[in-house]
Amino acid sequence: MTPTPRAAGLRAALTSRVVVADGAMGTMLQAQDPTLDDFQQLEGCNEILNLTRPDIVRSVHEAYFAVGVDCVETNTFGANHSALGEYEIAHRIHELSEAGARVAREVADEFTASTGQQRWVLGSMGPGTKLPTLGHVSYGVLRDAYQQNAEGLLTGGADALLVETTQDLLQTKAAVLGAKRALAALGADAPVLVSVTVETTGTMLLGSEIGAALTALEPLGIDMIGLNCATGPAEMSEHLRQLSRTARVPLSCMPNAGLPVLGKDGAHYPLAPAELADAQETFVRDYGLSLVGGCCGTTPEHLRQVVERVRELTPPQRAPRPEPGAASLYQSVPFRQDTSYLAIGERTNANGSKKFREAMLEGRWDDCVEMA
Template structure:
C-alpha cells in the first residue's frame, strides 16, 4: 500500500490538509511578463516552473510552513490541450516532470516521521468540455496520459483530478491515468474533486447523485468538491457524499463566493470563518481531507491545520484499498445514470423499464430516420419514450451498409444532452459500444453481452465496462446459440456471472 494511503487509512483516521490557492499566492508576488518568459506567456503559471522555480517553491514553502500535509504541483493547466494556447504543447512532459520535482524537493524538506508531507499531481479540467463536443475523448485521454507520465516521473505521491466540470472529462482523465500506470508498472492513489456551481450542479448539469453513480465503478480513493463556491454552498453536496459515496470524502472550498472588486475577484471568508465551517464537515459528516481553493492563503491553511490537529472525523464506511476490486457499494445505490441524474436498478414501484424503440434492428421508422441522418427525429423518438415513463433507453444502430461506429457516436452525442435518462448501448459489435461510451458521460449499460462469438467478444465487453464504468446486461446465448431450456439458460447465466465477477465486474453490475 502506498504511504499516502497508509496515512489516510491509519487507525487514528487523521484529517489531512491540502494546500491553498496557488494562483492567489502567485498573484500576490506581482510577477511581470519577464517572469513568465515573455509577454506571450504571461499568465501561464505552469511555465514558472522553468522561468521562476524559486517563486513556485516559495508558494510550496508558505503552505508547508502553515502546516499542510499535501502540496499540489503547479500543473493545473499543464496538459497539451491547454499549453497549446501558449504554443508550449511540445513541453508538456518536461513541465510536469519539473513541477513534480520542485514540489517533491520541498515536501521532503519538511517531512518528518510524525508528520509526513505528500505531493499531489494536479490535473485540471483543461478549457474544453467533451460532452459539448469541444474535444474528442481520445485526444483528452491522451493529453492527460502525457501529463500523468510526467508527474509520475517527477515522483508525485498521488493524483488529484480537480475542478471537474464534466463527468466525461473525469472519465478521460481516469483513462489517461490508467495508461500512465500501465506504462510505469505501478499505481498511485487517485483523488477526484468536482466543482458544483451555484446552480447546484456541475457546469454540464450533473447533480451530486449522478456524480456518485458515475464514479462509483472506478478505483479512486478520495471524492469531493473544490472551487466555485465557499463551504456554505457546499453543505448539501457534502452531506450527500457523506451518506452515499463509498470513498473518503474531501472538501476544498474557495474563501467564500468571489466578489468583483475593482475588476478583481475578491474573497471575503476569513481563516477563522473557514475553520468554523469545516468543523461541521469533519465532526458531523466525516470529511477527512480538507484544504483551500481560490482566495485561500497560508493563514487559511494554518487555521485548517490547527483544526485537523484538534479533530477526528465522524465515522463513516469507506472502501479500503484492499476492497477496491470487490467494489462494495456501502452507502451507494446500484444505478445507471445520465449526465443529469440517476436511475436505480431496483425500482420501488416497478420493474426497470427499458425503452427499446430506438433500435435500427427492430424498427423500420428508426432505420429510415438513421438512413436519412435525421438526428432530430431520432432524438424525438427518444423523448417520446421518456414521456412514456421508460427508465433507461436502449440505443441500437446496427444497420447493414452504414458506418455503425459513426452512427453510434453521432446519435449518442446528441442524446446525452437532450435526454435525461441513462443509455443502454446495444450492438453485436463491441466497437460500436465503445464509440457510444466515448461520448456518454453518464453511467451506461452494455446490452447484447453473450457468448455467441465465444469468450473473446464476451470479455471485450467486460473490458469496456471496466474501462468506462458501465454495467452489463447478459443474454443466455452461447456458442451453440440461444438457450431454449431453463437448465441451459441457468448454466449460461452461471458461466457469465462467474466470468464477470472473476474479471472484476461486481455482482450488482451484472
C-alpha cells in the same frame, strides 16, 4: 504493483485521520509579480515558472507547509492538452508536469526531514479549457494527454494524482483513465483522487448532479471523491451530505473563501480564516471528511487555522448506503422497482422506431419486450 512507502502512508492517513491540503496557488504566484521573461513570453502560463522561477513556486509550497499542512498540490493545474494548447506548447505537458512535481517534492522532503512529519505531494490535474461533451475536443486526445500529464507528475515524485475542478463528466473520465494508464505504464501504485466543481446552480457546469458524478466515477476505481472551487463551503454542504450517505470512498472538500465580491479594486473573497476553519470542522464532524483544504481566495492563514481546528479530530466512521443505479450526464437513476416491471431500452421509443410504435399501439407487449 506495490505502492511506495509514501503513497501507502497517504492512503493509511486518509482512512484514519483528517489530512490537510494547501490553498490557492495562482494568486500567490501572481502576487510575486513574475515578468514576461519569467513566463518565456507566454504571459499567464504559470506552469512555465516551474522551470524559469522554481524559487517562486517553492516559496508558495513553503508558505503552506510552514503552517502545518500535510500536503501541497503541484503547480500543474494547466499542464494539459487544452490549456497548454492555447499557448501552442501542448508538446511540453510531460516536461512541465515533471518539473512542477520535482519542485514540490523537494520542498516536501525538506519539511519531512526538518519536522519529522511526513509531507505529501498531490499531482494537480486540472480541467483545461475544452469540454468534450460539447465537442470542443475528442475524448481520446484528452485521455492520452492526461496520461502524459500523470506520467510526468509521477516521474517527478507525486504521491497521488488529483483530478480537480472538473466540470464535464466526460473530461473527468478522460483524466481518471489517463491517470490509470500512466500508473500501469510506469508500474506504479498511487491514489487517484477526484474533486468535482458544483456551481451555485446546484449542478456541475454541464448540468450534472452530484449523484450522477458519483455513479459515473466511483466504478472507475477512484480512491476519493469530493468538491472544490466555484463556491464557498456554505453552498457545498448539501452535496457533501449526499456523498456522505452514499459514497463508498473517502471524501474531500476544498472550497473557495466564499463567493467572490466585486469591489472598486476588483473581486475579493470575503470568507475569513476562522469561518473556513469553522466550516471544515463541521464538515469533518458531520460528513466524515478525510481531506480538507482550500481553493480560490484561501491563504496560508486560512489553512493555519484549518490545521489547528482539525488536527486532533478523528473523522467519524461513515456507514454509507450505496444504491446501485445508472447515470446519464445529468442525474443518477437507482435500480429501484416501484412496480413489477422495469424496462430500459434505447430503441423502445415511438418516435425512433416504427416497429416499436406499431407493436405498442396494437398492444403486442411480447414484441415490445423482445425489442427492449
